[in-house]
Amino acid sequence: VAVHKHYSVPEWRAFATEHPECLPYVAVSAGTSQADLSKLDEIIASCPGVGAICLDVANGYSEAFVATVKAVRGRHPTHTIIAGNVVTNEMTEDLIINGADIVKVGIGPGSVCTTRRQTGVGYPQLSAIIECADAAHGMGGHIVADGGITCPGDAAKAFGGGTDFVMAGGMFAGTDEAAGKVVERDGHKFKQFYGMSSSAR
Numbered sequence: 001v002a003v004h005k006h007y008s009v010p011e012w013r014a015f016a017t018e019h020p021e022c023l024p025y026v027a028v029s030a031g032t033s034q035a036d037l038s039k040l041d042e043i044i045a046s047c048p049g050v051g052a053i054c055l056d057v058a059n060g061y062s063e064a065f066v067a068t069v070k071a072v073r074g075r076h077p078t079h080t081i082i083a084g085n086v087v088t089n090e091m092t093e094d095l096i097i098n099g100a101d102i103v104k105v106g107i108g109p110g111s112v113c114t115t116r117r118q119t120g121v122g123y124p125q126l127s128a129i130i131e132c133a134d135a136a137h138g139m140g141g142h143i144v145a146d147g148g149i150t151c152p153g154d155a156a157k158a159f160g161g162g163t164d165f166v167m168a169g170g171m172f173a174g175t176d177e178a179a180g181k182v183v184e185r186d187g188h189k190f191k192q193f194y195g196m197s198s199s200a201r
Contacts, residue, residue: 001025001026002026002027002052002056002167003015003026003027003028004029005028005029005030005031005036005056009039009043009046012028012043012046012047013047015047016046016047016049020049023047023049023050025051026050026051026052027053027054027082028040028044028050028053029053029054029055030053030056031055031056031057032055032057032064032068037072040072041075050079051080052079052080053072053079053080053081054082055068055069055072055082057085058085058107059085060083060086060091060104061086065083067098069081069095069098069099069100070099073098080101081099081100081101082101082102082103083095083102083103083104084103084105084106084144085104085105085106085146086105086132087107087122087123087131087132088123088128088131088132089132091103092131092141093135096140100141102142102143102144103132103136103141103142104144104146105128105129105132105133105143105145106125106128106145106146125145125147125148125158126158129143129145129162130162133164134162142165143162143164144163144165144166144167145158145161145165145166145167149167149168149171151171155168173191174190
């Protein structure tokens, strides 16, 4: 489970104290800013049982992102590193070469994602999964399909296309168990939520 990057270090410490059995199955999420990476290092030091790191950006097509993956691998050689998001075989291979174990695939398919609209860049999700899975598996890596899951059939198609894991946010965001502020409009209740790379506003 990739935990949203907006949780503070004290919140992580409290979680680690209350649920130590969960830590091997949890990923600390971070962006690429120096503040994000410093916070990541502090969380890993405070919660040594955490098993994975999720380096999360809306669009992973930059030299700076690849350099971040390489630097984090150097600082945390035993953690599983999840990195993305990308949609092509070349970038999948580049991230694995530079230290990612699992590449996040998807630019713009998420239910609240505005990347395609804001940047004019995107790629059909199933096509991206097929292309990136082939590249990752050829190098001994894995992929996670991130976004576009609106029903169980979408997850089945993602697995059929070759993904190893599926990330789904919007499908679960309205459940009682999910965090988020409940707002009421015209007599109907809704829950506010943000994508992994969103700025909470």
